[in-house]
Structures are given as structure tokens and as C-alpha cells.
Amino acid sequence: MTDWIARLGGRREHDDRVAFDTPEPARRAMDATVMTPLIHLGVLDVEGEDAKRFLQGQTSAQVSLADGDFAPLTCFCTPKGRVLANAQLWRVAEGRYRLLMHRSLVTRLHDHLKKFAAFYKAELTPRPDLALLGLIGREAPAVAEVRLDAMPPAVWHQAEGDDLQLLAHPGPRSRLLACLPVERVAAVWEALAAQAEPVGNAVWCLHDIQAGLAWLTADQADAYLPQMLNWEALGGISFKKGCYTGQEVVARAHFRGQVKKRLVRGQLDGALLPEPGSAIEDADDRRLGEVLSAELDAYDQAEVLAVIGTREPVEPLRVAGQKLKRLQLPYPLERVDPETLAAKA
Structure with missing residues (x-):
């Protein structure tokens, strides 16, 4: 390769x-x-x-x-x-x-x-x-x-x-x-x-x-x-x-309805890329979840996907010493049946 x-x-x-x-x-x-x-x-x-x-x-x-x-x-x-x-x-x-x-x-x-x-x-x-x-x-x-x-x-x-x-x-x-x-x-x-x-x-x-x-x-x-x-x-x-x-x-x-954690999208206020597994913490230093992936965007800010608890957190959130801002996902958190997707082509 x-x-x-x-x-x-x-x-x-x-x-x-x-x-x-x-x-x-x-x-x-x-x-x-x-x-x-x-x-x-x-x-x-x-x-x-x-x-x-x-x-x-x-x-x-x-x-x-x-x-x-x-x-x-x-x-x-x-x-x-x-x-x-x-x-x-x-x-x-x-x-x-x-x-x-x-x-x-x-x-x-x-x-x-x-x-x-x-x-x-x-x-x-x-x-x-x-x-x-x-x-x-x-x-x-x-x-x-x-x-x-x-x-x-x-x-x-x-x-x-x-x-x-x-x-x-x-x-x-x-x-x-x-x-x-x-x-x-x-x-x-x-x-x-x-x-x-x-x-x-x-x-x-x-x-x-x-x-x-x-x-x-x-x-x-x-x-x-x-x-x-x-x-x-x-x-x-x-x-x-x-x-x-x-x-x-x-x-x-x-x-x-027993899913207590969800994938979220976020942006950090710096250019330091956190390692996968880095803790997402709230203002009370409680661990809410962890980073799955992180990359720098076109403006040299780190964007991340993380899995965190669904309870309303105590803001601000942070990871690797940087503030985490939640970003909107490009899809609603609703069930999409693959049978429906297959029929849309």
C-alpha cells in the first residue's frame, strides 16, 4: 500500500x-x-x-x-x-x-x-x-x-x-x-x-x-x-x-427509549486536536462522554464527534482544555428505515 x-x-x-x-x-x-x-x-x-x-x-x-x-x-x-x-x-x-x-x-x-x-x-x-x-x-x-x-x-x-x-x-x-x-x-x-x-x-x-x-x-x-x-x-x-x-x-x-448516550457534533475554541477517547467534561468536572474523532476545519478550528450523556449538561463543556460548542447535526434524531431509503433512489 x-x-x-x-x-x-x-x-x-x-x-x-x-x-x-x-x-x-x-x-x-x-x-x-x-x-x-x-x-x-x-x-x-x-x-x-x-x-x-x-x-x-x-x-x-x-x-x-x-x-x-x-x-x-x-x-x-x-x-x-x-x-x-x-x-x-x-x-x-x-x-x-x-x-x-x-x-x-x-x-x-x-x-x-x-x-x-x-x-x-x-x-x-x-x-x-x-x-x-x-x-x-x-x-x-x-x-x-x-x-x-x-x-x-x-x-x-x-x-x-x-x-x-x-x-x-x-x-x-x-x-x-x-x-x-x-x-x-x-x-x-x-x-x-x-x-x-x-x-x-x-x-x-x-x-x-x-x-x-x-x-x-x-x-x-x-x-x-x-x-x-x-x-x-x-x-x-x-x-x-x-x-x-x-x-x-x-x-x-x-x-x-432507553438510549442514555448520543453522538453529538461540536467545535472547539482552539486548534488542538484531542485524541480519540479524550473526556468531555462539564463545568462541574464531571465526565459526560468521550471524543470519537476530531479534525481541523477550513478555519483551523477543531471539529469533533463525541458520544455524551443525554441529560442536560452544566455548561460550559470542555475537552483537552478547550471549550466545546455544540453544533447542529445535519439530520434529526429520528428513526429512518433503510427500506424507505432504498425506495428513494
């Missing part, structure tokens, strides 16, 4: 972060079309005669909705309803499904699911041979149509291009994610460069924060109910499907 990043002119700052020399990358994403390698994300394939049935018993998604058009959010839980991994699911071909998640969870989820896959005709395969590229900007759909030979899909849907899949994600600007073989990256990158500027993947992560979309890492697994990540408000839980691991707890929390 390091080799193909270097061939694109990027430099790896650590395992999950790549940077380029483009100045003010977050601002460029507001004004122009930008592209970035999404090295913080990874892919796990599930394939076989029983792949659909196997996934149906493990994931919060209604797997039949992943039909080659709709590509729903989903999550995998423990029997206690805690999220082991949250992901996006799409169908590559009949009996072949693909899961997108944080790269640190690919092996962990593979090892967890392998214990159950032994009872099905289904194989699990991590895909380090696939690359993920992000395209951001008002003109991103037009650029993708011309340069990737793919008709841009609606948000949480998929389209096929020339030996790649194209997914649309929400955000303050249009966002498209291309999944393609590593050996094709250089040629695709060169084609996109005619209309897009390279930026580091911190820009994509910032837009995830602004979209209210949290991707758990391995360090954050087995800690939250899906609703604590606002997953039902993003259409990531089907309450109309049958049983899956953790379903009883997840459903009870929803129907009895």
Missing part, C-alpha cells in the same frame, strides 16, 4: 493518514473538486452460496436491500447489542457482498465472523488488494461521470464504472467513494487529476464529522449501542427484519 501512495505523490504520516502538498486542503474542498486516498478505510468480502443468509443473521441491515443499487449502512453487534464494527454493505455480484469499515476492524471482524461462517457455504476475505479513493466537491458527480465512466449514484447507493464500484456518501459537499484494484489506482488518479486536486484523507474525515457519521476503530469496538452512534437516524438499522446477533437488545433500547 505504501508504494501506491508514493506513486500518487502522497506521503504517509502514519498508518491511517496520508498528506499532499496542496495548501489549505480543507478550504480547497469547499471551493474546488478534490481527491484523496482513503487509507483509513478497508474492505471485507463475504462470498458464497449462503453469503446472503449468513449475513442476514449477523448484521443490522436487511441484506436483501443490498441489491446492486442500494448500499445500506449496517453494523455487527455482540449479544449485548454493543457494536463490534459499523460498516457499509453493498452487493458486487450474486452471492458476493462487500463491507466497508475502518481498516483496523477488518481483521477483527473477519476473525469474529469466521466462527459462524463455518456453518454456512460462505467465505470471508479481507481485500488489501483493493484501493479506496474519495472525490469531494460540488462538481464531483460530473467529474466521476466523465473520468470514471460511472453515473453518480444517490447517497447510500452504488454504481458500476470501469472495473470499479462507486458509492455516494453524505456531507457538506458531494462525496463519492471509488473502490478499485490497486493496480488501477495510478491510471485512475491521473485521469481524475485533470479536474481534481489531491488532498490528504483528513479532509474526508472532516466531512464525515460534518455529516455526523462516525466510523468506529478497533479501540472503540464493543463499547456502544448502535443508537449511541445515531445509527438508526442514518438508516443503519432495520427494525423490520428478523433476528440477528444483538437484535433483542437493540430493539428494546429503541422501543423503550
